[in-house]
Amino acid sequence: MTDGVGSSGRLEHLTGLRFFAALLVFGVHFRWDTSPEALRAVAAQGYVGVSFFFILSGFVLTHSYSHCIRAGQISLLSYCLLRVARLTPLHFLTGLPFVYFAIVQNEAIYSEQFGILKTLLNLSFLQSWVPVSDYYFSLNAPSWSLSDEMFFYVCFFFLVTLAPGRLVKLTAALGGVVVMAALLVQTFVGETQIAGKYPFSHWLFYVFPGFRILEFMVGMLLHDLWAQGPHLPTWLIPLSYLLLLGAMWGAPEVAAPFRYSLYYLPVVSLFFYVHLADRSGWRSFYSSPLMVLLGNASFAFYLIHQPMLHLMNLFLRPAMPGDAVFFPVSLTITAIASVLLYWFYEMPAERALKSLIRRRAGGLRPYVARR
Template sequence: MSGTSQATIGARSDTTGRVPPPSRLPSLTGLRFVAAVLVFATHVTWNTSLVEGPYGAGIRQAFSLSGAYGVGFFFLLSGFVLTWTARPDDPAPRFWRRRLVKIYPSHLVTFLAAGALLVAAARPVATVDWLSNLFLLHAWFPRLETSTSMNGVSWSLSCELFFYLCFPLLYRLLGQIRESRLWVAVGVVVALIVGAALTARFLVSDQPRLEIFFLDGSYSFTQVWFVYFFPPVRALEFVLGILLARVVLAGRWPALGLLPAAGVAVAGYVAALYLPYLFGTGGVASMWTAPLIASAAVADWERRRSPLRGPVAVRLGELSFAFYLVHLMVVMIGGQVIGLDRRFPPLVGFALILVLLAVSLALSWLLYRCVEDPLVRRFSRPSTDTNGRVSGSARRWWVPGSAASDRRAARR
């Protein structure tokens, strides 16, 4: 194969004169928390009515799609980071084990918590909802009650699990694309993403109409599910992230600074608010975040100034997965305690929102420290033989001679 070999996808050619790509991208870690807060903003403004008057209506409209935008960012980011840190000789079972340890224990804890809350509230849950959610299969069901069952945000983990299962094969296949044709491949994936939205709009039945959140009966849930929940369609964003990482590693990303890239992401979100729903959410909207991901990676690689690289931003980013899993339950319980129909003056309402944010952060820290971090450290380490030596296949994955590298890679 000309252009690039499978063995050099994760490494930059020495002829470029630049330093090798860093193993960690702290700016992207910082961005993870920004995306998680965008998801929180949608849920807290649409599941409660804490701020009265035009201020409340304004923030509800402003953040109506921020949750979808944040989730799409995570899908792109997953493909990007996994490709950035991948090793072609890493066995697929070990990769799957690391990813499962990363997401499933925290999912199980929040699944049990959500189940306990539903039982306490005497809310009936169908057996298919319990089982499909437990095994992260619920996003495959074109049924609102199933796709959003239990802990409502966990549907995205169903998509992520599908991405992880496909990644070893995708990594090999997409690794065969010549560097000179990477942008063509990006264009093909973008066309497929737009095509998915067009398919949902014109080929998927719009009956029965769905009236929920801000959809005002314009679409059926099947249309929304196809664009927003269906794992193979959302996998297009994951693939776009893989290709984006290859573009950056190949030195073919244009010189776009972090601030202009952030401007593109903000402008894309504003545009999404005025587009038809199927084109303002899912993959079509997620594409606007691609320049920000690539530019943040380049900023870390070239050690440019980045406000997302600070220790507080990185720590919050490390908590983002746990925060994502716990925040909706906090919002729902907080709304019940405060009163779903109660409205407050802006200052009081915003203060209550900050309280819910703080409680979510505290619980996410607890979930991260007690479940996610220790299990990742324990089960993502390279295997050793009976004499305590790292096995040959494991040595090929880990950066040799560095315990710190082992710990960093274990968190990926």
């Protein structure tokens, strides 16, 4: 979803790790027809990959933009336009076909997600502010997180100017607010559906940008901690995978307001941080050319995986003997499609837009990451 760090940032394994997070999200939307119940239960928690993306986003933006923003080398307008150029090409490309299917084909499954106001909010990155699932899941449903990201990007321009101590206090205060809200909602609201197909708690703790920015801010703090030098031993890396798997296994026992983000925050933060200073074979694997390519294409993968699965369920699954075959086949097809989309559309479109913005802005300093 968000940018990875390029070779000049010497953290290419984080780019490769993005595909692992995207794979978790893929597992959520895969239709597990013939798999054991235990696998289905764990896969259903794959939305934890979104937490990884939000933390990564805070880390990478700090790594790439903190110096030029603090030095006054880029204006708020130029910075925001660059971020819009990063998200818009793929967002529009993957969202507009849903409008076509709803209007021209009149398919009911898409008509519920379409409307003039819903479309305008979606294409303006504002859909996550509406606590109704038909709005925040409008058009291409995974694009709700882009609405959150755009809010994070704007806030980052001001957050990054704060002294480290103030950022820590602000993050802790927001964490306290989210915990108190979770307690109140769990006590007095529970699983009540106020509007749409999902409980109010689903929007407030899974979608609402004002709460999900907590993970983004944790990513900023992890960058500051990493920049100061404290590193964790590499033997913790296998343990971090076991902890993540255990958290996903035990998640159904946790009340929804806490499960959507708070429950996973410590585990994902550890998982992310322990990979930063990795010098083991894990780093070699994730920084391999194939994984870096898949990581760079993970934004496209994230945005196309759900409609791709829908099409493959219709036309390909009937010819497949079961999940054990259909999962790797559908994953491979989606990965190839995302790489082609990255090569021939996303990267050229993004570069063209950013080049135009930089020329209009009179030139900006080069950035560490592929921004």
